[in-house]
Amino acid sequence: MAECSEISLLLGAFDDSELEPNEMQEVAHHLARCDSCTAMLADYSTIGRGLRTIAPEPMLAGFATAVTVRIDALPQPLSQRIARWWRGLGDVFGSGFAWGTGAVAIAVLTILLTTPFAERYASRRLAPASSAVSHEVAKLEQGAAAVPEALAQRDSGTRAVMAEDSQAIISRLEAEMPSVAVWSEPQSDTTVIWLPDQP
Amino acid sequence: MTARLGSFLIYASILALAPIGHALAGPAPRQVSIHVDSVLAADTHEGVDARLAPLGRKLQGLFAYTTYSLVSHQDGITECGKMIAFMLPGGKILHIQPRAVDGDMIAMEIVLFDGTRPMMTTDLKLKDNGTLIVGGPRYEQGMLIISIGASTGTHVAPPREKIEIPAEATTP
Numbered sequence: 001m002a003e004c005s006e007i008s009l010l011l012g013a014f015d016d017s018e019l020e021p022n023e024m025q026e027v028a029h030h031l032a033r034c035d036s037c038t039a040m041l042a043d044y045s046t047i048g049r050g051l052r053t054i055a056p057e058p059m060l061a062g063f064a065t066a067v068t069v070r071i072d073a074l075p076q077p078l079s080q081r082i083a084r085w086w087r088g089l090g091d092v093f094g095s096g097f098a099w100g101t102g103a104v105a106i107a108v109l110t111i112l113l114t115t116p117f118a119e120r121y122a123s124r125r126l127a128p129a130s131s132a133v134s135h136e137v138a139k140l141e142q143g144a145a146a147v148p149e150a151l152a153q154r155d156s157g158t159r160a161v162m163a164e165d166s167q168a169i170i171s172r173l174e175a176e177m178p179s180v181a182v183w184s185e186p187q188s189d190t191t192v193i194w195l196p197d198q199p
Numbered sequence: 200m201t202a203r204l205g206s207f208l209i210y211a212s213i214l215a216l217a218p219i220g221h222a223l224a225g226p227a228p229r230q231v232s233i234h235v236d237s238v239l240a241a242d243t244h245e246g247v248d249a250r251l252a253p254l255g256r257k258l259q260g261l262f263a264y265t266t267y268s269l270v271s272h273q274d275g276i277t278e279c280g281k282m283i284a285f286m287l288p289g290g291k292i293l294h295i296q297p298r299a300v301d302g303d304m305i306a307m308e309i310v311l312f313d314g315t316r317p318m319m320t321t322d323l324k325l326k327d328n329g330t331l332i333v334g335g336p337r338y339e340q341g342m343l344i345i346s347i348g349a350s351t352g353t354h355v356a357p358p359r360e361k362i363e364i365p366a367e368a369t370t371p
Contacts, residue, residue, distance in 0.1 A: 168331055169304070172322040180319075185261055189326070192261060195311075195319055195335035197342070 002030055004037055011041045015048060230278045231297040231305055234348040235285045237271040240264040240334070241341025254330075254346055261332065264341065287345060289338045290314050295347070303327040305349050325349050 007030045013019050014027045031038050076084075089098045168191035173180065181194040236254055245266040247255035258267050270288045275295075277283040282296035292312040299306045304324040311319045311333060318336070325331055327350055334344040 168323050168325045168329060170321055170323040173319070174321070175319040176317070185257075187260065190257055190261065190330045190332055191323075191325075192332045192334065193319065193321065195333065197335055197337040 002026060004030075004034060007031075007034070007037050008040055011037065011044055015041060015044045229300045229351055230276055231300070231307075232350045232352060233275045233277065233283055233285075233295055233297075234346075234350075235271075235273045235275075235287070235293060236269060236346040236348075237288050238344040238346065239266070239268045239270050239288075239338055239341050240344050241266040241268075241339075243340060257330070258332075258344065258346075262334075262344075266341065267344075270338075270343075287343070289336060289343055291318075291336065291343065291345075293345065293347070295349075297349070300327075300351055305351065307349065309333075309347065311345070327351050 007027055010019060010023060010027050014024060017024070019027065031041060086098065086102075168184070170182065170191075170193075173182065173193065175195055177195055179196060181196075182192065183194075184191045236251075238248075238251065238254070238258065240258065240262060242264055243266045245268070247259065247267045248269045250269045250272075251258070251267055255267050258264075273285050275283045275285065277295070277297060279297045279299055282294050285293040285295070287293055290313065292314075294310040294312070295307055296309075297305055297307045301324065304326055306322075306324045309319075309321050309323070309331070310317055313336070319333065323331070325347075328348065331347045331349075332344060333347065334342055336343045
């Protein structure tokens with residue numbers, strides 16, 4: 001049987017319901033037979049209520065929202081931001097639709113961006129460099145059927161355009177002479193490169 | 200659900216990357232037939248060499264010379280990536296290297312040498328069975344006109360008599 005000196009130490013915690021179940025039961029049994037401890041418990045309760053009325057309670061309205069906002073404001077890794085955006089997209093459109101749209105977008109972008117470069121890489125090889133004058137002729141002029149004497153005077157650096165049904169597409173032309181004439185004759189399906197002989 | 204979406208994503212990526220792999224792998228080497236005619240063009244009023252038909256009519260439509268004489272005709276077969284050389288009159292040498300066949304276009308590099316000196320280098324795409332004419336170098340009493348034809352074999356050029364280059368003309 002516990003003495004009052006022992007029980008009195010537990011009364012404050014008993015009043016706050018902070019004791020273990022067996023201790024709560026022991027204190028309760030003791031209080032049923034001990035008036036002095038009961039009076040002491042009543043005093044504790046009175047003092048506790050008085051203290052609670054004196055101490056102001058913190059304002060908790062909006063506390064959870066404020067915490068969430070501050071968490072969101074913390075810097076986050078890019079991967080987490082993308083994942084959160086992706087989850088948000090999934091919430092709006094549905095997960096399957098979002099994944100499908102993303103995959104299609106990636107596929108289309110990949111095709112558009114990389115295929116031309118890959119084809120160009122596959123079909124293009126560097127030719128040996130020449131110290132001669134370089135003439136960049138992207139395409140030839142459509143239907144430029146002219147006499148060579150006149151075209152020989154043309155500046156060889158001129159960019160021209162060739163029709164799709166022309167016979168040749170010249171991507172590079174280097175010659176040792178400063179002027180070169182290039183033209184296409186659609187009627188005969190022929191492309192001509194004229195190299196004026198140097199004196 | 201996630202597994203199916205992942206599978207779809209992988210499948211879409213493979214579809215997207217397939218053209219790249221195909222382009223990088225490149226087509227198998229294809230044979231390309233090259234035909235080179237060397238023609239002397241001059242103003243000596245001798246008309247068109249009968250052996251030039253139908254190239255003669257084409258040349259008459261392009262140039263205003265009064266004489267077109269076939270000096271040499273050479274044929275060669277090569278494949279993409281392999282260079283073929285032709286000895287031309289006047290000590291000229293023609294290097295042709297087909298690079299790829301893209302549809303009905305044949306990508307090739309052509310280098311014309313005067314002896315060992317490169318006169319002209321060009322990268323071009325020539326239509327299958329199309330003709331490229333390179334002219335201008337002075338030769339004998341006129342100009343040398345080189346007709347270059349290329350085909351992948353689907354268009355067969357009519358057989359022609361092969362004319363060798365005169366020995367004195369091949370000396371640089």
